[in-house]
Amino acid sequence: MLHNIFYQSPHRQKFVRCVVCGKESEYRICGECLVEREKIAELEKFNLELCTKCNSVRIGKEWLRIDLEKAVKRLIIQNLRVSPNFDVHEVKLAEKFAILKGILNGDLVEFSLPLRYSVRRITCPRCSRESGGYYESIVQIRAFKRPLRKEEIERIKEIVNRSIMETDGEKDFISKFEFQRNGVDFYLGSRKLGEKVSRRIAEEFGGKISESRKLHTRIDGRDSYRFTFLVRLPEYEEMDVVVKDGTLYVVKNAHSGKGIDFLSGKHANVSNTEVAVKKSSLGWGIITNLDESSAEVMTEKGEVVVVQRPFGAEIGKEVYVFEYKSRSYAFPRDI
Template identity: 30%
Template sequence: MSRSGEFCPRCGDEIPEGTDERPELSGAGGQRNSEHVLCDACYFEEFDLVDAPDTIQVRVCSRCGAVHKGNRWVDIGAEDYTDIAVEQVSEALGIHVDAQSVAWQVAPEQLDKNNIRMHAEFSGVIRGTPVTEEVTVPVRISRQTCKRCGKIAGGSFASIVQVRASGRDPTDEERERAEEIAQEYIAAREETGDRNAFITETKSVDDGLDMKISTNQMGLGIAKRITAQLGGSYSDSRRLISEDEDGQELYRMTYAVRLPRYRQGEIIDPEDGDGPVLVRSVQGNLKGVRLATGEDYEASFEEGETPDAQRLGFRDDAQTTTLVAVEDERAVQVLDPETFESKTVPRPDYLDTDADEVPVLKSHAGLHVLPAETDADE
C-alpha cells in the first residue's frame, strides 16, 4: 500500500493514498483541509448512515379523518393511517450526504389503534465499503379536531338558503331534492380540496326548508342550482353581523329560493277558453300541452312560470278507462271511470285511436284524456 504522508488528526495513524473522494472534517469556511481527513476507522466510528427522529406524531381529525400536513388539513378519505405514517417517516428520515447506491425499505408494525412502529432498513456504500443500518421510529396517531369540523360543531355559518314555493308549500319530494342538490354541490366543492365547503344545519320547517351554509359563495351556488333544476327564482338580502380584524364589515347573506306555483305533471286550467293544460316544464315560462287539442302551450312573458290558473289535479291522479268509440276528428267516447257512463270528450292529437284503454282525469272542469306515460314529459 502506498503512503500518502498524511496522518489522521484523531488517532495519528498514517492515511493511505487515494483520499481525494474521502469525507473529511471541514476547515475554516468549509474548505477542504488535508490535515482534517479522517482514517477509515475513525470515520466509521462516528458514522451514521441514517438520521431519524426519536418519534413522529401524525395529527388526524377524529371527526372527518383529515390529516394535518405542513400548515393545513388535507382530506384523504382513509380509516387506516399506516400509509400516511410511512409517508411522514420517509419524509423525516435523512440519508448521509456521502452515501452512494442507497436502498431502503420500511416495514410498519401496528401496535394498536394509535401507535405504529416503523422498522426501516438502509444499505449504501461509503468509501467503497458496503454499510447497512436499521432504525425504528415510533409513530403516534394524535386524534384532534380540524378547523373545519370545529366550525361545524360550533354552528358556524355565513349564509342561509331558504326554500319556499309560490302559493303553496314545497312537497316532500321537492324538499328532499333541494337538500340533495345542496349536498351534491358541497361534495363537488370538497372534491376540489375546498375545506370551506360544508352545510352546518338542514332544517325542515312548516313552509319549506332552511339550510345554513359555510360561506356566502356556497349559499349563492346552491340557490342557483336549486332554481336551475326545480325552477323558480331566488332573491338575496344581507345582514351585518360583525367586523374582521381589519375593520372590514362581515355580512350574513340569506338566499330566498321561491319554487314555481305549479309543478311538472300538474294539470291546470288557465281559463283562457282553450281548456286545461298538462304542465311539462316550469323552467323559464311555464310550458305544457293542451288536453283538448294536444297543442303546445306556453305562458306569456309577463306570466312567466306562474300564470293565473285553477289547479285540477296531477298526472298521477289519472285513471285508466275504456276508449269506446272515435266519433270524428275532434271527439271520442270514453267510459266515465266513476259512473261507467259513455261520455263524449275532446280528441287531442296525441290520442292513439287504436288503443283499447286511455288515461283520463276527472275534475270539476270535466273529463279529459291525458297523454300516455311515455309521452307525458316529451
C-alpha cells in the same frame, strides 16, 4: 451534514472501482458500502395530530382525510434529513421502523430508521366550527303556492350532501337543518357552498334563486356578512295542467319545464307558467265516441261530456277530464 430530502445531488466524480469492495463504480465508494459505514439519513421524532371527530390528519397547515399509513409516510418525508447523494424513491413502514429505498452513489440501497412519533388528538377547525353552530349562508327551499313534496326534500338532501362530499373544504358542512311550514332551510358553513347548492337545486328543479345578505359582525375592521339564498321551485308538478299564451299544456317534466299541448301534441317549454288545474283535481273517464274534431267521454260519475278531440284519442282509451273557464277538456292518461 444531512440535507433536506429534495436537495439536488452535487456533480459526481469519475472513479473506476470502489475503494472498499473493489467493484466498478462512478464514485470513490459505492452506495452499498457507504450505507454500511455512514449515516445516510436522520428521522426526527414528530407529532401526529388527529381530529377526535372526523379522524382527519394535520399535515403542515392542512387537515386531510387520508388513511393513517399515508399520513405517517407524508410526515416522515417532512421530518426526514438525508445525505445529498441519496435520492429517496420509496418509503415503507415496519412495526417500529421507516424503511427507505433509493439510489445512493449509483446503487439501489435499502435501510431502516427508528420510527418515533406521538399521537395528539384534538378537534380540527372544521369540526370545531361545525359543533359551534358556525354558518355563513342559509339556503331556503320553497315552492310557489304549494308545500314541498317528501320526494323533493329527499332529493334536495342528496344534492346538498353530494356537493359537500365533492369539495370537502374546511367550511363545507351543514351546521343546521330545519323544517319550515312550507319548506326546508340548510345552514351551511360557507357562502361558496351556499351558492353551489342553491344553483344545483334550481337547475334540477327548474327554480329561481334570489340572494340577500345581512351584516353579522366586524372582524379586524372588515364587515362580515351572512348570506341567504332563497330557491323557489315552480308551482307546477308533473301532470298538472298549465296555461301559456292562452294554450293549455300538460307538464311532462317538472324539472326541465317541458310540457305538451294535449290538443296538438306539440311540445313546449312551460317554465314560469300559471297552473290551471292540479293533477289532484283531475277527474277520469273513457272515450266512448269520436269524430274528426270532438270526443264523447263517459266520466267516472257516469256523465257524458263532449270535448275537443285530444291528441292520441282512441275509442276505449282512458283519459283525464277537467273543466277550465266553463269548458270541458280531456287528454289521454298515457300522453
